[in-house]
Amino acid sequence: MTRPTVILFARAPRLGLVKRRLAAGIGARAALRFYTATLAAVARPIGRDRRWRTVLATTPAGARAPWARFVPRATPRTEQARGDLGTRMERAMRPHPVTVLAGSDIPDLRPADIAAAIRVLGRADAVFGPAEDGGYWLVGLGPRRPARPFAGVRWSTRHALADTLRNFAGRRVALLRRLRDVDTAEDLAAVGRSA
Template identity: 75%
Template sequence: MVRRVFILFARAPRLGAVKRRLAAGIGARGALRFHRATLAAAARAMGRDRRWRTLVSVTPPGARADWERLLPRGIARVAQPRGDLGQRMDRAMRPFPCVLLAGSDIPGLRAADIAAGFAALGRADAVFGPAEDGGYWLVGMAPRRPARPFAGVRWSTEHALSDTLRNFRGRRVALLRRLRDVDTAEDLMALRASGLA
Protein backbone atom coordinates (compact mmCIF):
# COMPACT_ATOMS: atom_id res chain seq x y z
CA MET A 1 0.00 0.00 0.00
CA VAL A 2 1.24 3.49 -0.88
CA ARG A 3 2.03 5.56 2.19
CA ARG A 4 -0.35 8.46 2.60
CA VAL A 5 1.20 11.87 3.19
CA PHE A 6 -0.44 14.89 4.76
CA ILE A 7 1.32 18.23 4.29
CA LEU A 8 0.56 21.13 6.61
CA PHE A 9 1.53 24.35 4.81
CA ALA A 10 2.65 27.13 7.15
CA ARG A 11 4.58 30.35 7.44
CA ALA A 12 7.26 30.42 10.09
CA PRO A 13 5.75 32.09 13.18
CA ARG A 14 7.45 35.48 13.23
CA LEU A 15 5.98 38.75 14.44
CA GLY A 16 4.77 40.88 11.54
CA ALA A 17 5.30 38.10 8.98
CA VAL A 18 2.16 35.99 9.50
CA LYS A 19 -1.57 36.56 8.93
CA ARG A 20 -1.16 40.17 7.79
CA ARG A 21 -4.82 40.66 6.88
CA LEU A 22 -5.81 39.32 10.30
CA ALA A 23 -3.16 41.52 11.94
CA ALA A 24 -4.79 44.60 10.37
CA GLY A 25 -7.82 43.91 12.58
CA ILE A 26 -6.34 42.43 15.77
CA GLY A 27 -2.71 43.56 15.75
CA ALA A 28 0.49 41.74 14.86
CA ARG A 29 0.87 40.09 18.28
CA GLY A 30 -2.70 38.79 18.22
CA ALA A 31 -2.21 37.43 14.72
CA LEU A 32 1.01 35.72 15.78
CA ARG A 33 -0.70 34.13 18.81
CA PHE A 34 -3.52 32.86 16.57
CA HIS A 35 -1.05 31.50 14.01
CA ARG A 36 1.07 29.70 16.61
CA ALA A 37 -1.98 28.19 18.32
CA THR A 38 -3.64 26.88 15.15
CA LEU A 39 -0.36 25.57 13.72
CA ALA A 40 0.49 23.73 16.94
CA ALA A 41 -3.03 22.31 17.31
CA ALA A 42 -3.14 21.03 13.73
CA ALA A 43 0.37 19.56 13.94
CA ARG A 44 -0.49 17.76 17.19
CA ALA A 45 -3.82 16.39 15.95
CA MET A 46 -2.54 15.21 12.57
CA GLY A 47 0.94 14.19 13.69
CA ARG A 48 -0.25 11.67 16.24
CA ASP A 49 -2.41 9.82 13.70
CA ARG A 50 -0.53 6.84 12.25
CA ARG A 51 -2.83 6.41 9.23
CA TRP A 52 -0.65 8.92 7.36
CA ARG A 53 2.73 10.60 7.54
CA THR A 54 2.57 14.30 8.47
CA LEU A 55 5.02 16.88 7.11
CA VAL A 56 5.07 20.56 8.01
CA SER A 57 6.14 22.56 4.96
CA VAL A 58 7.46 25.95 6.04
CA THR A 59 8.24 29.25 4.37
CA PRO A 60 10.60 31.03 4.30
CA PRO A 61 13.15 28.21 4.10
CA GLY A 62 15.55 28.17 7.03
CA ALA A 63 13.40 30.45 9.18
CA ARG A 64 14.11 30.16 12.86
CA ALA A 65 11.31 29.51 15.30
CA ASP A 66 10.68 27.62 18.52
CA TRP A 67 9.85 24.49 16.52
CA GLU A 68 10.38 22.10 19.45
CA ARG A 69 7.49 23.73 21.33
CA LEU A 70 5.24 24.03 18.28
CA LEU A 71 5.62 20.65 16.63
CA PRO A 72 5.36 17.21 18.20
CA ARG A 73 8.43 15.03 18.14
CA GLY A 74 8.65 12.95 14.98
CA ILE A 75 7.04 15.41 12.58
CA ALA A 76 9.39 16.31 9.78
CA ARG A 77 9.76 19.99 8.91
CA VAL A 78 10.62 20.72 5.28
CA ALA A 79 11.12 23.92 3.33
CA GLN A 80 8.37 24.99 0.96
CA PRO A 81 9.55 24.94 -2.66
CA ARG A 82 10.08 28.24 -4.46
CA GLY A 83 7.47 29.98 -6.61
CA ASP A 84 4.03 31.49 -6.21
CA LEU A 85 1.47 29.74 -4.00
CA GLY A 86 0.27 27.39 -6.72
CA GLN A 87 3.79 26.42 -7.76
CA ARG A 88 4.81 25.82 -4.14
CA MET A 89 1.77 23.63 -3.51
CA ASP A 90 2.26 21.66 -6.73
CA ARG A 91 5.97 21.12 -6.11
CA ALA A 92 5.35 20.07 -2.49
CA MET A 93 2.68 17.53 -3.52
CA ARG A 94 4.25 16.22 -6.74
CA PRO A 95 6.61 13.59 -5.19
CA PHE A 96 3.75 11.79 -3.43
CA PRO A 97 1.20 9.60 -5.24
CA CYS A 98 -1.48 9.97 -2.53
CA VAL A 99 -1.24 13.33 -0.79
CA LEU A 100 -3.35 15.92 1.01
CA LEU A 101 -2.29 19.50 1.74
CA ALA A 102 -3.99 21.96 4.07
CA GLY A 103 -3.22 25.39 5.44
CA SER A 104 -2.47 26.03 9.10
CA ASP A 105 -5.22 28.64 9.59
CA ILE A 106 -8.27 26.39 9.96
CA PRO A 107 -9.30 26.06 13.62
CA GLY A 108 -12.05 23.57 12.68
CA LEU A 109 -9.62 21.10 11.07
CA ARG A 110 -9.77 17.61 12.59
CA ALA A 111 -8.03 14.29 11.96
CA ALA A 112 -11.43 13.01 10.77
CA ASP A 113 -11.26 15.56 7.91
CA ILE A 114 -7.90 14.19 6.81
CA ALA A 115 -9.20 10.62 7.03
CA ALA A 116 -12.22 11.66 4.92
CA GLY A 117 -9.89 13.25 2.37
CA PHE A 118 -7.85 10.08 1.97
CA ALA A 119 -11.03 7.99 1.77
CA ALA A 120 -12.28 10.27 -1.02
CA LEU A 121 -9.02 9.74 -2.92
CA GLY A 122 -9.90 6.05 -3.00
CA ARG A 123 -12.72 6.93 -5.43
CA ALA A 124 -11.62 10.24 -6.93
CA ASP A 125 -8.58 11.76 -8.60
CA ALA A 126 -8.71 14.89 -6.44
CA VAL A 127 -10.43 16.13 -3.32
CA PHE A 128 -11.08 19.66 -2.08
CA GLY A 129 -12.29 21.09 1.20
CA PRO A 130 -14.31 24.16 0.21
CA ALA A 131 -13.88 27.29 2.33
CA GLU A 132 -16.61 29.78 3.18
CA ASP A 133 -14.86 32.51 1.17
CA GLY A 134 -14.80 30.64 -2.16
CA GLY A 135 -11.33 29.20 -1.70
CA TYR A 136 -10.42 25.86 -0.18
CA TRP A 137 -8.82 24.71 3.05
CA LEU A 138 -7.61 21.37 1.69
CA VAL A 139 -6.53 19.90 -1.62
CA GLY A 140 -5.63 16.29 -2.25
CA MET A 141 -4.47 14.39 -5.30
CA ALA A 142 -4.08 10.81 -6.42
CA PRO A 143 -1.61 9.87 -9.19
CA ARG A 144 -3.88 10.95 -12.09
CA ARG A 145 -3.51 14.73 -11.89
CA PRO A 146 -3.22 17.67 -14.28
CA ALA A 147 0.23 18.81 -15.39
CA ARG A 148 -0.50 22.27 -13.95
CA PRO A 149 -3.21 21.85 -11.29
CA PHE A 150 -3.02 25.43 -9.99
CA ALA A 151 -2.55 27.35 -13.24
CA GLY A 152 -4.52 30.58 -13.57
CA VAL A 153 -5.93 30.53 -10.02
CA ARG A 154 -6.96 33.89 -8.62
CA TRP A 155 -5.68 33.35 -5.09
CA SER A 156 -7.30 35.12 -2.13
CA THR A 157 -10.52 35.67 -4.08
CA GLU A 158 -13.93 34.01 -4.17
CA HIS A 159 -12.83 32.38 -7.47
CA ALA A 160 -9.94 30.28 -6.11
CA LEU A 161 -11.86 26.99 -5.92
CA SER A 162 -13.73 27.42 -9.21
CA ASP A 163 -10.50 28.41 -10.99
CA THR A 164 -8.74 25.32 -9.63
CA LEU A 165 -11.63 23.00 -10.50
CA ARG A 166 -11.37 24.18 -14.10
CA ASN A 167 -7.90 22.61 -14.20
CA PHE A 168 -9.39 19.27 -13.12
CA ARG A 169 -11.98 18.94 -15.91
CA GLY A 170 -12.32 15.33 -17.02
CA ARG A 171 -11.16 14.00 -13.66
CA ARG A 172 -13.21 12.69 -10.75
CA VAL A 173 -13.34 15.30 -7.97
CA ALA A 174 -14.75 14.90 -4.46
CA LEU A 175 -15.68 17.67 -2.04
CA LEU A 176 -15.42 17.55 1.74
CA ARG A 177 -17.33 19.63 4.28
CA ARG A 178 -17.19 23.40 4.09
CA LEU A 179 -14.99 25.10 6.70
CA ARG A 180 -13.91 28.64 7.45
CA ASP A 181 -10.27 29.59 7.22
CA VAL A 182 -9.21 32.69 9.12
CA ASP A 183 -7.87 35.50 6.97
CA THR A 184 -9.43 38.55 8.64
CA ALA A 185 -10.69 39.75 12.02
CA GLU A 186 -14.24 39.24 10.70
CA ASP A 187 -13.45 35.56 10.01
CA LEU A 188 -12.12 35.17 13.54
CA MET A 189 -15.17 36.86 15.07
CA ALA A 190 -17.49 34.58 13.06
CA LEU A 191 -15.62 31.51 14.28
CA ARG A 192 -15.73 32.69 17.88
CA ALA A 193 -19.46 33.34 17.56
CA SER A 194 -19.91 29.75 16.36
CA GLY A 195 -17.78 28.42 19.26
CA LEU A 196 -15.02 27.04 17.02
CA ALA A 197 -12.23 29.45 17.99
Protein backbone atom coordinates in the same frame (compact mmCIF):
# COMPACT_ATOMS: atom_id res chain seq x y z
CA MET B 1 0.60 -0.49 1.26
CA THR B 2 2.42 2.84 1.58
CA ARG B 3 0.81 5.32 3.92
CA PRO B 4 -0.48 8.48 2.27
CA THR B 5 1.44 11.69 2.87
CA VAL B 6 -0.13 14.68 4.60
CA ILE B 7 1.62 17.99 4.02
CA LEU B 8 0.91 20.88 6.36
CA PHE B 9 1.93 24.31 5.13
CA ALA B 10 3.19 26.51 7.97
CA ARG B 11 4.79 29.92 8.24
CA ALA B 12 7.44 30.53 10.89
CA PRO B 13 5.59 32.11 13.84
CA ARG B 14 7.16 35.56 13.88
CA LEU B 15 5.66 38.86 14.94
CA GLY B 16 4.63 40.83 11.87
CA LEU B 17 5.15 37.92 9.45
CA VAL B 18 2.00 35.86 10.06
CA LYS B 19 -1.66 36.64 9.39
CA ARG B 20 -0.98 40.19 8.18
CA ARG B 21 -4.56 40.87 7.08
CA LEU B 22 -5.80 39.65 10.45
CA ALA B 23 -3.16 41.79 12.20
CA ALA B 24 -4.51 44.87 10.42
CA GLY B 25 -7.75 44.39 12.36
CA ILE B 26 -6.60 43.03 15.73
CA GLY B 27 -2.91 43.95 16.00
CA ALA B 28 0.24 41.98 15.24
CA ARG B 29 0.62 40.43 18.71
CA ALA B 30 -2.96 39.18 18.81
CA ALA B 31 -2.59 37.79 15.27
CA LEU B 32 0.59 35.97 16.31
CA ARG B 33 -1.18 34.52 19.38
CA PHE B 34 -4.05 33.33 17.20
CA TYR B 35 -1.67 31.79 14.67
CA THR B 36 0.49 29.92 17.20
CA ALA B 37 -2.55 28.60 19.08
CA THR B 38 -4.18 27.42 15.86
CA LEU B 39 -0.95 25.91 14.52
CA ALA B 40 -0.53 23.85 17.69
CA ALA B 41 -4.20 22.81 17.82
CA VAL B 42 -4.16 21.68 14.18
CA ALA B 43 -0.64 20.36 13.57
CA ARG B 44 -0.07 18.43 16.79
CA PRO B 45 -2.96 15.93 16.47
CA ILE B 46 -2.49 15.55 12.71
CA GLY B 47 1.24 14.99 13.17
CA ARG B 48 0.65 12.32 15.81
CA ASP B 49 -1.80 10.30 13.74
CA ARG B 50 -0.23 7.04 12.45
CA ARG B 51 -2.70 6.55 9.58
CA TRP B 52 -0.53 8.81 7.43
CA ARG B 53 2.96 10.28 7.22
CA THR B 54 2.97 14.00 8.06
CA VAL B 55 5.44 16.47 6.56
CA LEU B 56 5.64 20.08 7.72
CA ALA B 57 6.41 22.38 4.76
CA THR B 58 7.69 25.66 6.15
CA THR B 59 8.32 29.18 4.95
CA PRO B 60 10.22 31.50 4.71
CA ALA B 61 13.36 29.70 3.58
CA GLY B 62 15.94 29.28 6.33
CA ALA B 63 13.56 30.38 9.08
CA ARG B 64 14.30 28.98 12.49
CA ALA B 65 11.30 28.33 14.67
CA PRO B 66 10.39 26.20 17.69
CA TRP B 67 8.63 23.65 15.46
CA ALA B 68 8.74 20.98 18.19
CA ARG B 69 6.15 23.07 20.08
CA PHE B 70 3.71 22.39 17.25
CA VAL B 71 4.43 18.92 15.84
CA PRO B 72 6.11 15.76 17.16
CA ARG B 73 9.91 16.02 17.02
CA ALA B 74 10.18 13.18 14.48
CA THR B 75 7.95 15.01 11.97
CA PRO B 76 9.97 15.62 8.80
CA ARG B 77 10.25 19.25 7.71
CA THR B 78 10.91 20.67 4.29
CA GLU B 79 11.03 24.20 2.99
CA GLN B 80 8.32 25.36 0.63
CA ALA B 81 9.48 26.04 -2.92
CA ARG B 82 9.66 29.57 -4.28
CA GLY B 83 6.80 30.91 -6.34
CA ASP B 84 3.12 31.60 -5.93
CA LEU B 85 0.93 29.41 -3.74
CA GLY B 86 0.04 27.07 -6.62
CA THR B 87 3.68 26.49 -7.53
CA ARG B 88 4.57 25.80 -3.91
CA MET B 89 1.68 23.36 -3.48
CA GLU B 90 2.34 21.52 -6.75
CA ARG B 91 6.04 21.07 -5.96
CA ALA B 92 5.29 19.84 -2.44
CA MET B 93 2.70 17.31 -3.67
CA ARG B 94 4.44 16.12 -6.85
CA PRO B 95 6.63 13.35 -5.32
CA HIS B 96 3.74 11.67 -3.51
CA PRO B 97 1.24 9.46 -5.39
CA VAL B 98 -1.48 9.96 -2.78
CA THR B 99 -1.20 13.17 -0.82
CA VAL B 100 -3.30 15.65 1.11
CA LEU B 101 -2.15 19.22 1.67
CA ALA B 102 -3.74 21.61 4.14
CA GLY B 103 -3.04 24.92 5.76
CA SER B 104 -2.08 24.84 9.42
CA ASP B 105 -4.15 27.92 10.28
CA ILE B 106 -7.67 26.54 9.82
CA PRO B 107 -9.19 26.51 13.34
CA ASP B 108 -11.70 23.71 12.69
CA LEU B 109 -9.36 21.34 10.80
CA ARG B 110 -9.19 17.95 12.52
CA PRO B 111 -7.60 14.54 11.83
CA ALA B 112 -11.10 13.33 10.88
CA ASP B 113 -11.04 15.76 7.93
CA ILE B 114 -7.71 14.35 6.77
CA ALA B 115 -9.03 10.78 7.12
CA ALA B 116 -12.15 11.71 5.12
CA ALA B 117 -10.01 13.18 2.33
CA ILE B 118 -7.86 10.05 2.15
CA ARG B 119 -10.96 7.82 2.03
CA VAL B 120 -12.39 9.90 -0.83
CA LEU B 121 -9.15 9.56 -2.78
CA GLY B 122 -9.87 5.84 -2.98
CA ARG B 123 -12.62 6.63 -5.50
CA ALA B 124 -11.86 10.19 -6.71
CA ASP B 125 -8.85 11.74 -8.44
CA ALA B 126 -8.92 14.84 -6.26
CA VAL B 127 -10.63 16.19 -3.17
CA PHE B 128 -11.05 19.76 -1.97
CA GLY B 129 -12.17 21.29 1.29
CA PRO B 130 -14.07 24.41 0.22
CA ALA B 131 -13.70 27.58 2.27
CA GLU B 132 -16.40 30.14 2.94
CA ASP B 133 -14.48 32.78 0.97
CA GLY B 134 -14.36 30.83 -2.31
CA GLY B 135 -10.95 29.30 -1.75
CA TYR B 136 -10.11 25.97 -0.15
CA TRP B 137 -8.49 24.80 3.04
CA LEU B 138 -7.45 21.34 1.81
CA VAL B 139 -6.53 19.66 -1.45
CA GLY B 140 -5.89 15.96 -1.92
CA LEU B 141 -4.54 14.36 -5.07
CA GLY B 142 -4.34 10.77 -6.22
CA PRO B 143 -1.97 9.51 -8.91
CA ARG B 144 -4.24 10.61 -11.80
CA ARG B 145 -3.78 14.38 -11.74
CA PRO B 146 -3.29 17.19 -14.24
CA ALA B 147 0.27 18.16 -15.13
CA ARG B 148 -0.40 21.67 -13.80
CA PRO B 149 -3.18 21.32 -11.22
CA PHE B 150 -2.95 24.89 -9.93
CA ALA B 151 -2.30 26.83 -13.14
CA GLY B 152 -4.19 30.05 -13.71
CA VAL B 153 -5.67 30.26 -10.23
CA ARG B 154 -6.55 33.69 -8.87
CA TRP B 155 -5.26 33.15 -5.35
CA SER B 156 -6.77 34.97 -2.38
CA THR B 157 -9.96 35.67 -4.30
CA ARG B 158 -13.46 34.19 -4.31
CA HIS B 159 -12.50 32.46 -7.59
CA ALA B 160 -9.67 30.25 -6.27
CA LEU B 161 -11.65 26.99 -5.97
CA ALA B 162 -13.56 27.49 -9.24
CA ASP B 163 -10.33 28.29 -11.10
CA THR B 164 -8.67 25.16 -9.69
CA LEU B 165 -11.64 22.93 -10.52
CA ARG B 166 -11.35 23.96 -14.18
CA ASN B 167 -7.91 22.30 -14.20
CA PHE B 168 -9.60 19.04 -13.17
CA ALA B 169 -12.16 18.86 -15.99
CA GLY B 170 -12.80 15.22 -16.91
CA ARG B 171 -11.53 13.91 -13.59
CA ARG B 172 -13.48 12.67 -10.57
CA VAL B 173 -13.49 15.39 -7.91
CA ALA B 174 -15.07 15.31 -4.44
CA LEU B 175 -15.75 18.06 -1.93
CA LEU B 176 -15.50 17.88 1.86
CA ARG B 177 -17.32 20.05 4.38
CA ARG B 178 -17.12 23.82 4.06
CA LEU B 179 -14.92 25.56 6.65
CA ARG B 180 -13.97 29.14 7.35
CA ASP B 181 -10.35 30.18 7.21
CA VAL B 182 -9.38 33.18 9.28
CA ASP B 183 -7.80 35.95 7.24
CA THR B 184 -9.47 39.04 8.73
CA ALA B 185 -10.90 40.31 12.00
CA GLU B 186 -14.37 39.68 10.55
CA ASP B 187 -13.47 36.02 9.91
CA LEU B 188 -12.21 35.70 13.47
CA ALA B 189 -15.45 37.15 14.84
CA ALA B 190 -17.48 34.73 12.70
CA VAL B 191 -15.46 31.74 13.94
CA GLY B 192 -16.01 32.94 17.52
CA ARG B 193 -19.76 33.18 17.00
CA SER B 194 -19.94 29.64 15.60
CA ALA B 195 -17.85 28.09 18.39
